[in-house]
Amino acid sequence: MRFARLFSCSLAALLALQSQPGQAAEHQLNAEARVFNPDILYVQPGDTVSFVNMTSHDAKSVDGLIPEGAQPFDSGIGNNLTIKLDIEGTYAYVCVPHIGFGMVGVIVVGKPVDIDAKMEWAQAKLEGPYRRLIAKLLKVQRTAKGE
């Protein structure tokens, strides 16, 4: 009961935060053993995202799987990276050395307005371990449709 109340309070606080215009938030994406945590991250346009704990990892956006006009990113191995995301849409990225373990992720900026196109592109073009991204994109697509 107490937990439920705490939860609904934090949820209300979170929603209030999110609806404040002009308040850019900072998010952390933690590189853990073989995963990014969280693997799917929702942010608002203008927010910053920091990849941290990047020893032995990198974070590289996938060409074709970021919004049109968005800046590609590539931390290089072992480097933390902070990026500011202004353009709405879906950003897919991988840790190149660990794609085979499924160390891939998606950042959604604003609404995933481009998710259907991105999914089509991913299914047609991604090869080998990069296809691990399809499951993440599918999650975003289902969430967007309220499934």
Ligand SMILES: [Cu+2]
């Ligand atoms: Cu990695």
